[in-house]
Amino acid sequence: MLSEVRFDGVHKIFGAETAVEDLNLTVNAGEFLVLVGPSGCGKTTTLRMLAGLERPSYGRILIGDKLVNNVSPRFRDVAMVFQSYALYPHMNVYDNLAFGMRARGASKDLVAQRVKETADVLGLGKLLKRRPSELSGGQRQRVALGRALIRQPQVFLMDEPLSNLDAGLRVQMRAELSRLHQRFRVTTVYVTHDQVEAMTMGDRIAVMNNGRLQQVDAPETLYDNPANVFVAGFIGSPRMNFVPGRLASSDGRTSVAFLGITTPLGTGSRLTAGASDGEVTVGIRPEDLMWRPAAGPDCTLTLSADVDVVEPMGHEAYVTALCAGETVTSRFPPRSGVRPQERVDLALNPARLHLFDAQSGITILQRPPAAGAETLRSVGEARTNDSAGGRSERHGQPEARRVPSRTEEIS
Amino acid sequence: MAVVGTLGPRLDRERFQWSSLLMLAPGLVLLVVLFLGPVLYAFYIGFTNLALVGSRSRDYSFTGLENVARMLGDYVFIKSSWLTILFVVGSAIVGQSVLGMLLAILLRNAVVPIRIVVGSIVIVAWVLPEITVALIWYAFSQAGGTLSILLGHGGTNFLVLVPMLIVSVANLWRNVAFSMLVFSAGLRNLPSEVLEAAEVEGASAWRRYRSVILPLLRPTIVTNLLLVTILNLSEFTLIYAMTQGGPGIETTTLPIYVYQEAFVFHQLGYGTAISLVLVLIGAFFSLLFVRASRRQV
Amino acid sequence: MSAVQARPLAGDKLIVVPYRKVSAAAMATNLVLILLGCFFLLPMLWMVFASIDSNPDWAIRIPSPTLANFADVLGRADALSSFRSSLILAGTTTVLTTLLALLSAYPLSRMHIPFKRPFMLVILFASGLPVSMLVVPVYQMYVYLGWLDSLYTTALFLAASSLPFAIWLMKNFIDAVPVELEHAAAIDGASTFRILREVVLPLTVPGTAVTAIYTFINAWGAFIIPFVLTYSPDNQPGPVEIYNFMGSHGLFKFGDLAVFSLLFSVPVIVLYLFMSRYFSGAFNFGGAVK
């Protein structure tokens, strides 16, 4: 029942536009993979290719061990939640939910039972007689979700299935989907714009940009060790600060200078082979840049900054400040009393720094490894090498199968 | 793109599905046999001396441009061509379009009961079978008919006095709903902010119409003119049922002349040749309008 | 009125002038419309009044009411047989045209067909060709095939001549059905046939109805084609029959003629009303896609 999904050098080209470029990605059997990326980066196109609604321009797609490039959607045994819902407007909610089971020849009783179960899970019990045009946006979205969940396919494809729900319902549905996944462990590819969904639901997160896969990793790994500037900036809110810096080594020790200070690299971190002295981009997450009075002892660096804007969020406050000519954001405790124009001291743990190549944006700092991380090389690097060599190397990497912690609880 | 070359042939080229041909086939067969066939056949017959009866009905031959030469010397044909153009320009292009536009604008601003009642009457006139329209306008314009009484000329048969005018008005009466509906839809699709802006600026109704609505409606107008011309060029039933082309040849437009040459005077070849002229006139007007719509872009 | 209330603070002049102006223009608008309405109504009114008048003539007059005209017409075999002929002719044409248009329009809307664009242009062009041009060659063909004077073969040609426009109309209706619905059904495991039957067809019902009614109205009123292709009295549809009666003064009374054309007009008016209802009715694609 559990099926692995594999994209093997998949491209999709629409006219002059490349929507997906050289996608190599394996979704492990039973895995919940979250696909994120800015609007128009190719997420929906990826799902549609997997569903069989779009044929790849190049490359191979496998479900289980079966090459499905030429298999029609009907026989792929996938269920999909469409970004646009695609509910049958002439059928009521019941018939919308039942359509797939009936098409597969399920008995009347079984259909009725499954529709009831699904409708209850999604809180649609009272709406079964209504047509889609008589539902609110959130209700429609739940029907779209129900139409997929009622089946037990090999693969679930969900295109922003919770985007239109109110905050409370979204939390509830998020938990429901996670619970269902733990129970049945159907391989799932889940597209979202919501960072919380991505971080909490995904066994792994795949980040795309401009049709290119940037990185696939467990949420924490992705957060701690972003492969490039794009991933670093895309994951995490508020966004990571990027400031220019300089790398210099003497006597076998490497230090980095930025924002008017110089510090040796933290212990445990090591530079990648490609790194050399010179210009770098330094990345600092706002929560790593603290208010001196609130900082712990390992924050050995101190920066002086002029506060520009204070945004109180309730449980914390975002402070935007000017530091050595650069604008940086940091996270303050809620009632620090700091005001604009004030001069404050910011504290930083050198071990929390991120370093990226100034030109290519690729990370040059290997921080203490998170277990089982599968890090893909990023766009810039692949372009500089010849593509064939780049690809074989990637395939040569042993596929690190991260055993999701949830499995242990189940079995 | 460099990558593309190394990846081999595209896998997502559109494929022809035989099932599509299966679905298209019945319609295609009918169209080829009873539409395309006759069209091509018409182009052949138009250059022969085929007759309905007599020896030429079997023993006909290709006569090249003989029919064309005959047309040029045929004063009925020449008059008929003028009548056709008069009919299309007067009844359709000017009459139907102007009255249709007027109705569309007036109905927009009318009170609801009047809008519904008048709009419905105009549309019913359009939906009525042509033969019914022919009959009621025949009755309307007869000596002793409603028209003559309204105008105080009890004994005048207007269908004899001014046949072309009556036929044109009857045709206009029947078809105006079409243009009215086209223009109503066009007006409805106009951005309302533009109209409101013009109103706020204090433009008079006429100015607003001239310099705001009309230019915006231009594509709609061109479409309307094109359709109306093509539909009216081949108008046969209404005129024929009212006058049979008479009195004399006063209302013998080209479609009627085609019918008479072919089935009354038994000149199938010559009649068909005339119908080809009708097609040429239609093509000419279409090109004219298509160019007009291009110019504005 | 509303202009006054909406601007309570404006000066007197500002309020009064637009109010008077608007009102005068509105009066003129409505008046012109009433006159135009009379122009459209008067000729029709003759038919209605004459049909229930015991002694009508060409002019409209207050009828001295009677149902004798109706009884007359309903008792005439030729009138009844022409209704039958019209029904067969228009019915056959409509069924054929609609079915073939639906079948052709689906692949033209959804599938990959080489030269689709030029094909659609030819279809559009064909629907503008004058019937006068086709009458002679089709007559010749029918003579040759021995198809003359049959309602069904006549309907076949009517279907062929109305098919181009019907295909074009139908394709536009199918284009408007979101293709994602078919995708969703395919993923749901439905076969092509099931998708057509349970998703596409129900959603094209309004379009199919409009196409069918449009075709029927045209075929019901078709004159020249049955006029040329049929000759025996039994096969004359309504329009040809009315034309014959019009030409035979005296044999047919005004009142009967009015009743006949009135009865003959009722079906298409009803169908049109039905169609416009259907068109603007509650059925839409609301809720199907975001």
Ligand SMILES: Nc1ncnc2c1ncn2[C@@H]1O[C@H](COP(=O)(O)OP(=O)(O)OP(=O)(O)O)[C@@H](O)[C@H]1O
């Ligand atoms: N059928 C199509 N024809 C042409 N271009 C397309 C087509 N489908 C998608 N594209 C293009 O491919 C790119 C990727 O689109 P896609 O829908 O996959 O984005 P997405 O990541 O799902 O975005 P969003 O988050 O906004 O849903 C876009 O630039 C889009 O314009």
Ligand SMILES: [Mg+2]
């Ligand atoms: Mg998308």
